[in-house]
Amino acid sequence: MPVLPADLSTLDLARLERASNRDILLRTVDFAGKEVVDIGCGDSRLARLIADEGQAQSVTGIECSPRQLAKANALPAHPRVTVLDAVAQALPLADASVDVAVFFNSLHHVPQQAMVQGLAEASRVLRPGGVIYISEPVAAGSFFTVCKPVDDETEVRAQAQAAIEAACAGGLGLHKSADIVYLHQVKMPSFDAFRDRIVSANADRDAIFAQKDQALRALFTQVGQPLDDGGFLFDQPGHVCLLRKD
Helix, strand or coil: CCCCCHHHHHCCCHHECCCCCHHHHHHCCCCCCEEEEECCCCHHHHHHHHHHHHCCEEEEECCCCCHHHHHHHHCCCCEEEEEEEEEEEECCCCCEEEEEEEECCHHHHHCCEEEEHHHHHHHHHHEEEEEEEEEEEEEHHHHHHHCCCCCCCCCCCCCCHHHHHHCCCCCCCEEEEEEEEEEEEEEEEHHHHHHHHHHHCCCCHHHHHHHHHHHHHHHHHHEEEECCCEEEEEEEEEEEEEEEEE
């Protein structure tokens, strides 16, 4: 595995592989025929991708945000995807009942004091030989720049990385089998679409957008790369840890 800097925000973005979150996920984990839990599944679109493109046998999504749950429930039913209203630190699943657990940009949303417990719960529900896929955004890049005035996640993202290391050293039977950094690009068709995406994860951000509307609109167009179709492109480096259960 590569040796990464302690502070991932110091990564040289120009030297990173350009790859989408989807491609990194599907090439890193073999989902075919597996039972999967997607912890912090949001609107369930990733769970559906794992079921369809990853060909998973079943995917259970875990989500606690009422806004995200409403979006997930508004989508057509999927025969192999179920979404439950629950939290990472108390998974409503039996011991050794899944093959893969996914935290996609969600570990840093778990309360800091509960992050290691969330990983312990993922380990509990994993079968021996199962894996935990943890994808976390790095506090760097133009997408982080435009998000930072709304919610500066520098500290919580660092706490998520520390929780991963603590979980591996904490007697949970987990060891790191892959460490991947890459450059994902985020396409936003408009500022309003950006606002909706950021607020979906935390309704408290509504008030911040209302208060800083003009400044945020200016920053959005300043740091985003304009596209011919009127949208904007942003760089968001990502860090993936793959943990395997003994």
